[in-house]
Amino acid sequence: MAKEVKNVEYGLEKIFEGAQDFLPLLGTDYVEFYVGNAKQAAHFYKTAFGFQSYAYKGLETGCKEYASYVLSQDKIRLVLTTPLDSKSPINEHLAKHGDGVKVIALWVEDATKSFDETVKRGAKPFMKPTVEKDEHGEVIRSGIYTYGETVHIFVERKNYKGIFLPGYSAWKSDYNPTSVGLKFIDHMVGNVGWGEMNQWVKWYEDVMGFVNFLSFDDKQITTEYSALMSKVMSNGNGRIKFPINEPAIGKKKSQIEEYIDFYEGPGCQHIAVATDDIIKTVKELRARGVEFLSPPPHAYYEDIPKRLGKHMDMMKEDMNVIESLAIMVDADEEGYLLQIFTKPVEDRPTLFFEIIQRMGAKGFGAGNFKALFESIEREQEKRGTL
């Protein structure tokens, strides 16, 4: 596993030994979902999750094939896209997978070089480098396939001054619910099939120059009933983190297998978004109707001091409030973190969100996995998919 070069705030400098330099990534540019009804989905993400109207492309801007709504909250940009007729290839994606993440777009200095270098290393091309222009300048985008039908688009926007991308107009709305305090994407997790995790770990190493900096085996991620394995991939500067999960054998069906069955293939399982005040954010999300997984038992909260150890003194949050909101707490060597998971945001039990506040910890809440998965299993039981 990769060693961290030095303990620094994640910046542009390389912090992981062994990461390759051929694909410098500046950050996540946007995440695009293919959805059945982008207009209604946009309303949901504004109302429930506190996203703001940002940009729009559709019939009114001269695009006859699809409508795309861009929503923003601090550094996060979501794009919700719906086809406007039956001929669009987006329909096949929707029919097969339901609503879900199609594009994880990465902000780069040079989209042509990003495409050439990754394709040379074995990536399957999705979109050749393409220049898009309008009166605000130009953007170059290119894209490659990752797991399943999910793609990475490389976005080079240094010569662009417009709102989002050429072809989009600013989206002004009279309906503007306030932000819930979501700041940026902390990590995005991919679910892949039986025995495929190491193949995708190698793909991120070879094709993208990423390193594997944390691993969890099925002994660590197991409950009485189900298990999974996970390896966390990061780019060199630590800004982009993609854990990859695969199902493992247990007495009953793994949640990863349930996802793969309903998504009909590998795909993005969850998007973790960071906040710097999880109590405020979760109170707000609950008030707006966002559904979270059922709370861990009281005994889980009684064990927190043990789990936090030396970091317990640092913890400022009121334990009763944490428990009343069903927020989970974990720690690693460097600090602690607070996290909570929503139920899936579609009818198919596929994509969900994680809200995370890091107080120094760089892990992913391994100490919470058991409680989390028991909670997911209670939902699987109700769905008849355990």
Ligand code: FE2
């Ligand atoms: Fe996560």
